Amino acid sequence: MALKFELVTPEKLVRSDEVHMVVVPGVEGDFGVMEGHAPFMTTLKDGAIEIFNAAGGEPERIAVSGGFAEVGDNGLTVLAEKAEA
Known part of the structure; x- marks a missing residue:
């Protein structure tokens, strides 16, 4: 199973993909999201999102x-003010 992940800024859709796991820098600490994660919403702190395309792989x-960041039935959506690859 794969997690539907979208990263969006006010200017554009930066990334829309199915991935294994994403680690997000939340204000209360970094958290990992995989398919089936419970619904959750938080604000982001400045940092790096780590995108794992496969288990055990190197993150982007x-x-x-x-x-x-919002985790829901449709996967993980990150609405960032700025994003730089």
């Missing part, structure tokens, strides 16, 4: 600043 990192 995208720097983000500000915004929100």
